[in-house]
Amino acid sequence: MRFLGRLKGINDVLERVVRGLGGALIAVILFALFASAATRYVTGIGYDWLTELPPQLLPWIVFPMIGVLLRHDGHVTVDVLPHFLHGRNLTRLRAVVFAFSTLACLAFAIFGVDAVGFYQRLGQRTATEVEIPLWLLYLSFPIGFFMAASFTGEALLRLLVRREGDAPVAAPGGRA
């Protein structure tokens, strides 16, 4: 229980950071592209990096946020089976899904670490005006999936140690 409490505390902090990062990066994308259009319209001069930067920021919004959405039941699912299950059977299904999600996220995180190492050794950079090392973009993948494993692991543990009267753990599906 103490471990679960600590894990929850860490994940709460991670979630705040990830949400803040996501909102801030959306603002950067918004103003970069607005500035790109505005400078070209006003001065007749376009800055390539203003249009090239925003797509490169998307992975740093998406992958870290994947875990937050898994934690809060925010991803798209085919929500059929949970409609037919109740009580203990539904809890078992949730446990299976959270366990599977944790394993899958860990596997993706490990693949990601391998791939980031590979691209770091290659030294490849983006073909943009401001060259960014590819591994720096790809790093969002393993970091995001490690965090996602932490979030789903917490959800699984909460489900396993849940007692009568505890607040329900988010269903694996539901958004759909």
Added chain:
Amino acid sequence: MIALFGLSALALAILSVPIFLVFGVSSTAVALWGLKLPSAMLMQISFDAMTKQVLVAIPLFLFAGNVMLKGGTARRLVDLSLAAVGHLPGGLALAMILAMAFFAAFCGSILAAIGAIGTVLLPTMIERGYPKAFVIVLAACAAIIEALIPPSNTAILYSAITHVPVTKTFAAGVLPGLVLMTLLMLYTLLVCRNMPRPPRASWPVLRDAVLGALPALLTPVIIIGGIYGGLFTAAESAAVAGVWGIVLGRYIYRELTLKGLWEALKATAESTTVIFAIIAMAIFLSIVLTYTKTPQAIVEYMVQLGITQVTFFLAAGLTLLFLGAFIEVVPVFYLTLPIFIPVIHSLKIDTLQFYVFFTGLVGIGLLTPPVCVGVYMAASVVREPPERVFKAVPGFIVIGIIYAAIMASFPWLATWLPSKL
């Protein structure tokens, strides 16, 4: 190989594993162990798919919708629609369809439209005795107009997958969007003909409504005019729409607080993740299909069967209706388009015609249970259990089928406007 993918994906989906993991795990397993592809290559492909320039417009149009929702724009559009058509039979429902069409020209998100317009109009309609199930499903169905009238995130996705210029897909959706709007209005007039009719809005009321909505109505002029005038790219136009949304909400309507703006940014990051997580993982399926030459095999099979355009439209329509009952819009795009596109090329069907046919039917999937996110969203606005409104769904499926039949029969509805721009 494909059978392995199909079986594992089906099993995971039935267990209600999130769809992005269904795509990711099934395709990765086939790619790594079946096709012996390196994991580094898969990751590179995933990042390439996510970082396409055109796709960056999606979060920005989502943001434009979110910020206009919090900034009071939606209410002005509803006031204008009520003043324009509120006095007709079923006037409130007609006003909702019209307001959805207006809102469609500002942002690209179906769910944002249901939230923005439905929140204002649905409680009033129910209070005035409109059939609850009908108006809730109508809100979800009217939002499909959002998917057709530009700027539309579905058009951007379709362009990203099929490499058709987004300016073409945007233009292709205009007339079909108006056709769908007309069909929905006719159905509404039929169902709500006996509803109480409020008096016609006086000229001062109509004038105030127009003046109130005027700054908001400039938005589509800025977006569409900017794109087709050659001033902006699609992504830049989305950014301009977002910044204009902030100016509208904060300085013109004075309803957007800094807290609201920050919430809109965070909500956009969440919605972006839902869509892009699927894009990042679903692209693995395309790799599997490419390496196994599945689309070519399907095309050859269809050629051997002597399939015609009509039979293809029928088969594709049934497939989309079936998939739409279980899967959401974005996964359906990535699951079916890599297979459909080579077939429509071989049958000489116009890509834009197929876009409007496809989008309408995929949109109907937002209504068909058990997985009907549009109905869930509209029902949650008025806190109604979704299962109580399912009885109203079949009528709208018929509307969707009529729409699809029109699109399959009259390709010029999709191709005429793009050819003029």
